[in-house]
Amino acid sequence: MIRSALLNRAALNVIVVDWGAGAQTLNYINARNNINLVGPVVARFVDFLNLSGGMAFTSVSVIGHSLGGHTAGLTGKNVARGRLHTIVALDPALPLFSIDRPDERVAPTDANYVEVIHTNAGLLGFDLPIGMSDYYPNFGSQQPGCGVDLSGNCAHGRAYEFFAESVTTSVGFWGTLCASYTEITQGRCTSSGARQLMGGEPSTRTARGNYWMETNAASPFARG
Numbered sequence: 001m002i003r004s005a006l007l008n009r010a011a012l013n014v015i016v017v018d019w020g021a022g023a024q025t026l027n028y029i030n031a032r033n034n035i036n037l038v039g040p041v042v043a044r045f046v047d048f049l050n051l052s053g054g055m056a057f058t059s060v061s062v063i064g065h066s067l068g069g070h071t072a073g074l075t076g077k078n079v080a081r082g083r084l085h086t087i088v089a090l091d092p093a094l095p096l097f098s099i100d101r102p103d104e105r106v107a108p109t110d111a112n113y114v115e116v117i118h119t120n121a122g123l124l125g126f127d128l129p130i131g132m133s134d135y136y137p138n139f140g141s142q143q144p145g146c147g148v149d150l151s152g153n154c155a156h157g158r159a160y161e162f163f164a165e166s167v168t169t170s171v172g173f174w175g176t177l178c179a180s181y182t183e184i185t186q187g188r189c190t191s192s193g194a195r196q197l198m199g200g201e202p203s204t205r206t207a208r209g210n211y212w213m214e215t216n217a218a219s220p221f222a223r224g
Contacts, residue, residue: 002063002160005167009201017042023067032096035067036104039074047081057082061203062111065090065160066124069116070097073106076114084111086203091118091125091159099128108132113205117163117198119143120155128181133207135175135198136184137162137215145217162221166199171222173198175211184210 003014022034042062049055062084064072069092076084089106097105108114108131116131118140127140137158138144146154166173177193178184189212196207215221 001164002167005164006201009167012201015045017068017071019071028095031067032093035071035074039071040078042071042075043078043080046075046079046084050081058085060084061086061088061201063088063090063163064092066093066156069093070105073110073114076106076110077103085113086205087111087114087131088163088199088203089114089116089131090163091120091156092116092130094122094124094126097126099130102130106130113203115199115203115207117159119157119159119162120152123152124156125152125159129210133196133204133209133211134181135173135211135213137173137198137213139184139187139212144215158221161219162215163199165219165221166197167201169220169222171220171224172200173213173215173222174224175207175213178210178212181210184212 003016006012006014019038023031025031062072062075069089072087072089076087087110092106114131116134118125118136121127121140143155143158149155174195175198176189176191176195178189179192183189196211197204214223216223
């Protein structure tokens with residue numbers, strides 16, 4: 001979905017990392033630990049593209065969903081020849097990750113710009129702000145159109161659906177900067193600065209803080 005959106009947006013090179021052998025396991029602990037292998041491998045590949053092909057780090061964005069969001073962070077931590085321009089973590093996983101261990105997860109220092117989109121915060125997705133900008137569509141935990149969604153899978157998947165749409169939409173997911181993360185947990189948002197676009201290609205890269213917006217219950221999700 002994201003690949004198609006990016007290729008429809010512009011003349012871009014999209015490289016998809018298939019780590020299904022490590023991710024598609026019933027043992028979540030193993031899958032979670034396997035990102036410690038995948039991140040450095042992707043980082044070495046990025047370094048290789050720079051060394052052999054002259055690819056500029058300023059042109060590189062790494063996008064990942066759930067465990068892939070943290071893998072994107074580990075990629076940024078392990079790049080040796082430069083610094084990633086952008087990381088977008090789509091509802092990065094919560095289980096077995098801690099706010100106190102930024103070395104093991106995506107963190108705001110992993111790239112020149114780190115954006116996190118939270119759609120199932122507190123269940124499958126990380127709840128606390130861990131990026132330079134953190135977006136909480138519909139306050140970040142439950143999503144319209146997902147019904148009861150006890151497992152959280154529907155809301156968790158909305159993150160990549162929102163991002164894919166953000167790449168091509170002319171309406172845009174405009175986020176309101178909230179006064180604090182506490183407000184978001186309380187289901188309210190006091191406008192405290194300029195609105196910023198969530199996602200997109202290229203990404204905003206100037207957003208800082210915690211943002212909220214409403215979406216539609218079905219595609220197209222963006223409400224402007």
